[in-house]
Amino acid sequence: MITILGIPIQAFLGQLLVGLINGSFYAMLSLGLAVIFGLLRVINFAHGAQYMLGAFVGYLLLVQLGVGYWPALLLAPIIVGISGIVVERLALARLYDVDPLYGLLFTFGLALVLEGIFRYYFGVSGNPYPVPPLLAGGTNLGFMFLPNYRGWVVIASLIFCLGTWLVIEKTKLGSYLRAATENRSLVQAFGVNVPLLLTLTYGLGSALAGLAGILAAPVYQVSPLMGSNLIIVVFAVVVVGGMGSILGAIVTGYLLGVAEGLTKVFYPEASNIVVFVIMAIVLLIRPAGLFGKEA
Amino acid sequence: MAELTLQEARAQTTGRVERILIVLGIVALIAAPFFVYPIFLMKMLCFALFACAFNLLLGYTGLLSFGHAAFFGGAAYFSAYAAKVWGWPPEAAILLGVLGAAVLGAVMGFFAIRRQGIYFAMITLALSQMFFFFCLQAEFTGGEDGIQGVPRGVLFGIIDLHVPLNIYYTVLAIFLIGVFAIWRIVHSPFGMILRSIRENERRAISLGYSVGNYKLAAFVMSAALAGLAGATKAIVFQFATLTDVAWQMSGEVILMTLLGGIGTMVGPIVGAGLVVALQNTLATSEFPVTIATGIIFMICVLLFRRGIVGELYARALRRGNNKG
Numbered sequence: 001m002i003t004i005l006g007i008p009i010q011a012f013l014g015q016l017l018v019g020l021i022n023g024s025f026y027a028m029l030s031l032g033l034a035v036i037f038g039l040l041r042v043i044n045f046a047h048g049a050q051y052m053l054g055a056f057v058g059y060l061l062l063v064q065l066g067v068g069y070w071p072a073l074l075l076a077p078i079i080v081g082i083s084g085i086v087v088e089r090l091a092l093a094r095l096y097d098v099d100p101l102y103g104l105l106f107t108f109g110l111a112l113v114l115e116g117i118f119r120y121y122f123g124v125s126g127n128p129y130p131v132p133p134l135l136a137g138g139t140n141l142g143f144m145f146l147p148n149y150r151g152w153v154v155i156a157s158l159i160f161c162l163g164t165w166l167v168i169e170k171t172k173l174g175s176y177l178r179a180a181t182e183n184r185s186l187v188q189a190f191g192v193n194v195p196l197l198l199t200l201t202y203g204l205g206s207a208l209a210g211l212a213g214i215l216a217a218p219v220y221q222v223s224p225l226m227g228s229n230l231i232i233v234v235f236a237v238v239v240v241g242g243m244g245s246i247l248g249a250i251v252t253g254y255l256l257g258v259a260e261g262l263t264k265v266f267y268p269e270a271s272n273i274v275v276f277v278i279m280a281i282v283l284l285i286r287p288a289g290l291f292g293k294e295a
Numbered sequence: 296m297a298e299l300t301l302q303e304a305r306a307q308t309t310g311r312v313e314r315i316l317i318v319l320g321i322v323a324l325i326a327a328p329f330f331v332y333p334i335f336l337m338k339m340l341c342f343a344l345f346a347c348a349f350n351l352l353l354g355y356t357g358l359l360s361f362g363h364a365a366f367f368g369g370a371a372y373f374s375a376y377a378a379k380v381w382g383w384p385p386e387a388a389i390l391l392g393v394l395g396a397a398v399l400g401a402v403m404g405f406f407a408i409r410r411q412g413i414y415f416a417m418i419t420l421a422l423s424q425m426f427f428f429f430c431l432q433a434e435f436t437g438g439e440d441g442i443q444g445v446p447r448g449v450l451f452g453i454i455d456l457h458v459p460l461n462i463y464y465t466v467l468a469i470f471l472i473g474v475f476a477i478w479r480i481v482h483s484p485f486g487m488i489l490r491s492i493r494e495n496e497r498r499a500i501s502l503g504y505s506v507g508n509y510k511l512a513a514f515v516m517s518a519a520l521a522g523l524a525g526a527t528k529a530i531v532f533q534f535a536t537l538t539d540v541a542w543q544m545s546g547e548v549i550l551m552t553l554l555g556g557i558g559t560m561v562g563p564i565v566g567a568g569l570v571v572a573l574q575n576t577l578a579t580s581e582f583p584v585t586i587a588t589g590i591i592f593m594i595c596v597l598l599f600r601r602g603i604v605g606e607l608y609a610r611a612l613r614r615g616n617n618k619g
Contacts, residue, residue, distance in 0.1 A: 043413045091597055100413055101359050102596050105553065108546060109592025116585035232542060236421040239414060269432060276425035280406050283418065287409040 007265050013144045019261015020254065021150055021219060024157035025051075025212050027253025029234045030241060031161055032208035034249040035168070037238075038181045039201045042092060042103030048231025049114035050206045052224060054080045054213025056118060059129055059222045069132035069218070076214040077207040084206025088199050096198075111228065118224035126221020149218055156215060161250045164208065168246055177201065236279040242292020252290060313561075324467055333463045334531075339571045340470040341528040346551040346563030347477050348520030353549075354558030355481050356513045357493030361416045361545050362403060362423030363521050368540030369426060370396040370522030371529035375442040376435055378530065385448040385456055389469075389526040396522020397515050399426070404514035408507055411496070420542060427540045441536030445529060462531060469527050473520055478560060480516060489513050521548075543585075550588060553595050556602030565604055 029047055036044045044050075057076040061067040067075070087110065095103050131149045138147040168174040180187045180197055188194040213227075220226055234253075241252030256275050264271040282290060327336050345367055352358050370392030378388040407418045430436045437443075447456035456462045480486050492499045492506055500506050529535045538544065547570065555566025570588075577584050599606050 037413075043417065091593065094597060098600065101416065102600060104359075104413060104416060105549065106593055106596040108549075109589040109596065112546070112585045112589030112592065114589075116583045116589060119585070120583050228542075232420055232424045235417040239410070239417055239421065272428040272432075273425045276421050279418070279421055283406050283409050 010144055012265055015261045015265045016258065017144075017146070017150060017154075017261070018264070019258040020154050021257070022260060023254040023257020024154050025216055025230065025253075026234055026237050026257050027161055027250045028157050028208055028212040028215075029230065030237045030249040030253045031164060031246065032205040032212075033234065033238055034241075034243045034246055035164070035208075036202055036205035037243045038246075039177060039184075040092065040096070040103070040198055041100045042095070042107065042202075043100070043235075044202075044205060045104055045107040045231065046087075046110040046114065047107075047205075047209050047234070048227030048229075049111040050080050050084065050209035050227070051213040051216070051230065052118065052227035053083070053114060054210030055129070055217040055222045055226060056122075056213075056224075057210065058214040058217050059127055062129065069214075072214055073211070077211040080210025080213070081203045081207030085199055085203040087206075088202040092202065093195065093198070111231075115224050115228060122224055124223065124225060126223035126226075129217035129222050131218045153215055153219060157212075160208070160211060164204075165246050165250065233275050236275045240275075240279050240282045240289060242289020244289070245291040248289075248291025316561075321471070325464075328460060328463045333459050335571075335575060337463060337466045337531045338528070339568050340466050341524050341531065342548075342551065342571050343564040343567040344470050344473045344527070345521050345524035346548050346555070346567040347474050347560075348517050348524060349548045350552045350557065350559075350563045351477050351480065351520065352513055352517040353552060354562075355486060355493065356489045356510060357496075358408075358510065358514070359412075359416045359549070360407070360419040360514070360517070361542070361549070362407075362419035362421075362426075363518075363548050364540050364542060364544035365403065365423035365426040366396040366399055366518040366521040367525035367528075367544060367548070368430070368535070368537075369399050370525035371535035371539045372430065372436050372442065374526035375445045375529040375535035378448060379442060379445045380435075382446075383448075384452065385450050385465075385530050388448070389523065389530060392526025392529070393519050393522045396525065397519035400515040400518020400522075401511070404511045404518070408510045408514065420545065423540070423545060424542060427537070427542070430537060430540050436535075436537075439537065441534055442529075443534045445533040445535070447530055447533065456530070466527055466531060469523065473523050474560075474564070477520060481560070485509075485512075547588070550592055550595075552602075553600075554591060554602055556605030556608070557600075559602070559604045559608060562602050562604035566602065569603075 029051060033044055033047055036042060036047075054076045057079050058069070058072040061072045061075060062069075091106060091110075092103060095106060131147075135149040135152050138145050139151070140146075168177060176187065176192050176197060180192070180194055184194055216226070237253055237256050238249065240256065241248045243249065256278065259278060260271055260274050263274040270277070286292075324336075324340075345363070349360065349363050352360055352363075373395035374388040374392035377383040377391045378385060383391070403419060403422045406422060407415055410418060431438060447462060449455050450461075450465055454461050454465065456465060481489075488499065488504055488509055491502070492504070492509060496506055499509075525539060528539070551566035551570045552563045553566070554569060555564065556562025570591075573587060573591075574584055577587055595602065601609055
């Protein structure tokens with residue numbers, strides 16, 4: 001049997017895959033956080049709750065209406081995105097002129113309400129979501145067995161992350177967005193509808209969280225608490241990456257997911273806290289984050 | 296963060312009405328256990344002190360910590376362990392909790408003050424979550440069960456804390472000492488420097504203050520006082536569990552401070568009283584506490600960011616200005 005540092009290679013690769021999958025969700029969520037923060041200067045605490053909402057929308061579509069995974073993959077982000085737009089218009093838009101911390105506190109309250117509602121109706125136990133038939137089963141890669149759906153999660157998240165990055169870097173809308181991130185009032189003076197841009201950005205960020213949620217539904221159990229535990233880790237990811245760069249958020253997400261997976265192999269007791277430890281080390285060496293600009 | 300200006304803040308401290316109200320408040324607290332269930336009052340007092348300690352950091356230094364549960368709950372564990380396993384008397388156990396919280400505060404503060412504003416909030420949240428996982432896995436905390444059946448003990452070898460009135464007046468004394476300490480800190484030259492950091496950090500730096508050291512000192516003091524509240528709670532309720540170190544607790548103390556009034560002395564006490572009363576009311580009903588908490592959060596942020604007491608002050612100030 002082949003071993004790496006005394007660990008069987010199957011166990012090693014298995015945890016690497018788990019890490020890569022967790023990393024996929026870290027990347028998608030920290031990407032959404034970075035996009036929202038870049039323009040709105042709001043840290044979206046409700047991001048975890050919106051991820052949970054995406055998973056529940058998928059679950060309810062299946063259980064109540066019999067709508068399967070593939071339509072849900074489109075519908076869940078749209079529904080979560082629209083709910084995000086409503087929140088931005090009704091509440092967040094009123095908070096742009098005050099200290100950014102109020103945005104954090106508002107979205108924290110929103111997260112509590114969303115989580116509380118789903119806890120009230122569905123309890124704390126998880127609900128299973130079946131893997132879509134097309135992606136059921138697995139592939140034997142020779143050195144390990146890869147469940148198809150997990151492979152799809154990694155590929156899909158890469159596609160969505162890079163897609164978002166391309167939209168922001170290469171399209172006209174993206175260039176408005178980047179310009180507004182640099183200087184909001186100047187862009188407005190050029191006749192761009194900045195309030196609309198802000199609304200759309202929050203909608204897009206929420207939709208990304210919803211998309212991550214429906215992607216996660218077959219991997220993890222669909223549970224009201226799935227978002228709140230994740231969002232704190234994602235915050236640490238964001239601190240490590242620095243929110244200055246979109247690509248930085250994506251790369252850091254995958255890296256920390258893999259680091260967490262590998263810790264599970266070599267020192268399982270520390271796997272819960274390794275991301276936080278890395279965050280502390282990065283704060284010592286590069287306080288602005290790996291990809292951040294010094295403020 | 297705080298919307299009160301220095302001038303407003305100074306105006307608050309000179310009110311004669313306020314002094315009368317404080318004396319009345321203390322008298323009411325002394326008389327209260329004869330009319331209200333003492334356990335409920337002690338819970339209120341512990342959380343009020345916790346919120347005041349938190350407000351020292353948010354209201355007077357402008358730093359939003361999302362990790363104060365680590366100090367509150369950590370101190371609860373330390374003192375519960377000392378009282379139960381080592382058989383320490385309550386005063387020593389509480390002191391250990393305070394010291395433990397101060398050390399935790401020094402370590403967390405050391406990392407957190409490297410960033411400002413929103414990052415500071417996220418870092419404190421992440422570090423306290425790390426402490427939560429530590430408590431979940433460590434031997435001495437008892438994991439999911441926590442530390443149960445902590446003896447209240449005999450204070451200074453003479454006051455038996457198992458007598459309801461004895462423990463109540465002990466908690467009241469701790470609360471008053473803690474709040475007085477915060478009041479002294481806020482109104483000292485040190486406190487004025489903290490406020491100048493809150494109002495304009497760069498100006499404070501250019502005036503020659505080593506802002507980092509001041510922030511760290513404020514962080515440690517706030518952590519130690521939060522620890523005093525947590526340690527006292529552990530002795531009163533005779534247990535320490537994971538609930539006290541979880542991130543929801545950090546959220547709760549923010550809510551108490553925000554609801555009562557950030558940057559006011561009385562605000563956090565009022566906020567803590569209201570939140571604890573609300574939780575007690577909802578505990579017997581079907582309605583989930585988290586939803587209520589979240590709704591109050593959103594309403595506070597959208598409609599009255601000064602908090603209840605802050606709004607009252609602002610109104611009084613406006614009236615005063617109109618007269619003058």
